[in-house]
Amino acid sequence: MATGFPLAHAGMRIGVLGGSFDPAHCGHVDISRFAKHRFGLDRIWWMVSPGNPLKSRGPAPLQDRIAAARRLLHDPDIVVTDVEARLGTRMTADTIAELQRSYPGVRFVWLMGSDNLVQFDQWDRWRQIAASVPIGVLSRPGSRVAARHAPAAQIMRRWRLPQFRAGELAMCDPPAWVLVNLPMSPQSSTAIRAARNKLNPD
Numbered sequence: 001m002a003t004g005f006p007l008a009h010a011g012m013r014i015g016v017l018g019g020s021f022d023p024a025h026c027g028h029v030d031i032s033r034f035a036k037h038r039f040g041l042d043r044i045w046w047m048v049s050p051g052n053p054l055k056s057r058g059p060a061p062l063q064d065r066i067a068a069a070r071r072l073l074h075d076p077d078i079v080v081t082d083v084e085a086r087l088g089t090r091m092t093a094d095t096i097a098e099l100q101r102s103y104p105g106v107r108f109v110w111l112m113g114s115d116n117l118v119q120f121d122q123w124d125r126w127r128q129i130a131a132s133v134p135i136g137v138l139s140r141p142g143s144r145v146a147a148r149h150a151p152a153a154q155i156m157r158r159w160r161l162p163q164f165r166a167g168e169l170a171m172c173d174p175p176a177w178v179l180v181n182l183p184m185s186p187q188s189s190t191a192i193r194a195a196r197n198k199l200n201p202d
């Protein structure tokens with residue numbers, strides 16, 4: 001594995017939380033810890049994306065977002081990585097395929113907040129993503145109910161695991177997904193950016 005790629009060996013279960021992390025916040029930490037425990041994962045990778053393909057506004061520079069995320073974290077099981085930029089992929093379907101090719105034998109689980117499940121059917125090749133990796137969805141204020149009724153959730157409903165089987169997710173062959181409830185965190189990067197802009201209008 002080339003320098004700069006996070007280490008992982010065959011058999012490891014790795015939860016990948018892709019995001020803009022603009023900036024990272026305690027909500028990311030909370031859902032990562034919860035996901036690690038609940039889905040029986042060895043590590044969580046915060047995969048800081050060069051940019052969300054569905055968002056028109058570009059985020060802060062990648063290295064600044066990575067540095068801020070590392071400053072926030074004090075947990076050796078959560079790894080901040082720019083692996084998506086290193087792989088040169090932008091769309092999650094390509095990123096997952098490249099990760100699985102680059103790390104044979106590693107069991108990846110895609111993690112996302114319930115807000116992302118609501119619009120998951122708009123992602124590029126979302127059915128391919130669902131067919132290639134188990135998905136753990138973490139409830140988020142304002143989208144938990146909508147997520148349950150989202151188009152992608154409806155289409156994938158027969159592959160949904162009940163919450164009590166969440167611990168099996170990483171070992172399930174995809175498609176497999178679960179929506180788990182957790183003590184919800186209202187934190188969001190949008191709110192943090194808005195507060196900063198108020199303090200520093202220039």
Ligand SMILES: Nc1ncnc2c1ncn2[C@@H]1O[C@H](COP(=O)(O)OP(=O)(O)OP(=O)(O)O)[C@@H](O)[C@H]1O
Nearest residue numbers: 018019020021027112113139140185187188189190
């Ligand atoms: N408070 C939260 N509860 C549950 N999931 C969250 C929470 N904050 C972020 N996530 C999830 O973490 C992933 C990365 O989130 P992201 O970096 O976009 O932060 P964000 O707070 O959603 O940012 P923004 O407000 O700019 O959309 C996404 O899957 C998102 O749904």
Ligand SMILES: O=C(O)c1ccc[n+]([C@@H]2O[C@H](COP(=O)([O-])O)[C@@H](O)[C@H]2O)c1
Nearest residue numbers: 018019020049052054091092093123124
């Ligand atoms: O591949 C897509 O079409 C796609 C569309 C929207 C979001 N994503 C990914 O979802 C993750 C969360 O995005 P964001 O902007 O909510 O932080 C991040 O890894 C994005 O690259 C991916």
